[in-house]
Amino acid sequence: MYPEQFKLLFEPELLKEIEDIARIQEVRANDIILNIGQTVKSMPIIISGSLRVTRISEEGKEILLYYVYANESCAMTFTCCMEQQASEIRAIAEEDSILLNIPVSVMDKWIVKYPTWKNFVMSTMRFRFNELLRTIDQIAFQKLDERLIHYLKEKSKVSGSTVLNVSHEQVALDLATSRVVISRLLKKMENDEQILLYRTQIKLLNKFFEF
DNA sequence: ACATTAAGTGATT
DNA sequence: AATCACTTAATGT
Numbered sequence: 001m002y003p004e005q006f007k008l009l010f011e012p013e014l015l016k017e018i019e020d021i022a023r024i025q026e027v028r029a030n031d032i033i034l035n036i037g038q039t040v041k042s043m044p045i046i047i048s049g050s051l052r053v054t055r056i057s058e059e060g061k062e063i064l065l066y067y068v069y070a071n072e073s074c075a076m077t078f079t080c081c082m083e084q085q086a087s088e089i090r091a092i093a094e095e096d097s098i099l100l101n102i103p104v105s106v107m108d109k110w111i112v113k114y115p116t117w118k119n120f121v122m123s124t125m126r127f128r129f130n131e132l133l134r135t136i137d138q139i140a141f142q143k144l145d146e147r148l149i150h151y152l153k154e155k156s157k158v159s160g161s162t163v164l165n166v167s168h169e170q171v172a173l174d175l176a177t178s179r180v181v182i183s184r185l186l187k188k189m190e191n192d193e194q195i196l197l198y199r200t201q202i203k204l205l206n207k208f209f210e211f
Numbered sequence: 212a213c214a215t216t217a218a219g220t221g222a223t224t
Numbered sequence: 225a226a227t228c229a230c231t232t233a234a235t236g237t
Contacts, residue, residue: 144225167217178226183218199217199234212237219232224225 005071014114021106025099033099034077034091039084042101045073049097050158054090054174063139063176064151066131067094067158075128078107078121094158145185147175152195152204162204 006015025044027033034040036056051068053076068074068091076089084104110117138147151174155164168186172179186202189195196203 169217179218180220180227181225184220184225187219197218215234215236217232217234220230221228222230223228 009120010116011114014110014117017106017110018100018102022100022102025101027093027097027099029093029095029097031093032090033093034074034087034089036088036090037086039086040077040104042103043073043077043107044091044099044101046070047098047100050094051091051097052094054092055088056090057176061176062090062173064174065089065135066128067154069158072127073120073124075125078125144175144177144181145188148182148185149208151175152202152208156204164202164204165200166202167200 006018010018024047027049033044033051046068048070050070051074053065053068053074054062055065056062074089074091076087107121111121138150142150148171151171152164155166156162168182169179171186172182175182186195186197189208190197192207194205194208196205
């Protein structure tokens with residue numbers, strides 16, 4: 001039912017409660033799990049696969065905030081599901097994934113009842129907060145080429161592959177910039193022999209990963 | 212063969 | 225770094 005790692009994380013009574021209450025949800029790549037404005041009625045923990053969490057500007061531009069990997073949860077859900085607030089973010093399945101949904105109703109109780117649950121919640125929050133700070137740094141201070149490198153590395157980590165099947169257009173959307181700019185930056189990197197470019201495919205070479 | 216979509220590029224702001 | 229305008233290349237029907 002739940003992944004093996006949970007047994008080390010949570011006490012037996014909590015595991016039993018999880019088994020009783022949580023329900024499994026399977027999603028396909030690119031399914032929207034949570035959209036902006038929706039209220040959160042359950043907290044998803046990723047069992048396998050990964051999610052991308054994005055934010056949309058008034059003009060409809062979507063910018064990538066961070067990825068959520070297996071055994072992690074989305075910190076935003078904690079903050080808004082406690083108060084039944086509308087979501088500020090959008091969560092999309094990056095690949096086919098399996099989620100474990102914990103209903104909001106039990107979360108409060110568990111925090112009081114189970115120290116290990118409180119720890120889990122707190123550490124995901126801390127982890128996410130730090131990651132968000134890094135994202136802010138990137139957007140505020142880093143140049144686009146550095147953001148692009150970071151993006152490609154992250155993509156490669158998600159897919160576990162050095163071949164990324166993504167169009168320049170999609171990269172541009174994720175980084176909230178224009179396709180032309182991305183094409184030019186990627187071309188530079190190709191000339192630098194860091195990557196190889198094909199149609200809707202980017203191959204990362206060894207040189208790319210050097211330092 | 213033709214239409215559509217992805218990518219490359221020069222010029223301008 | 226963004227936008228425009230245009231070209232070339234790859235892919236789908």
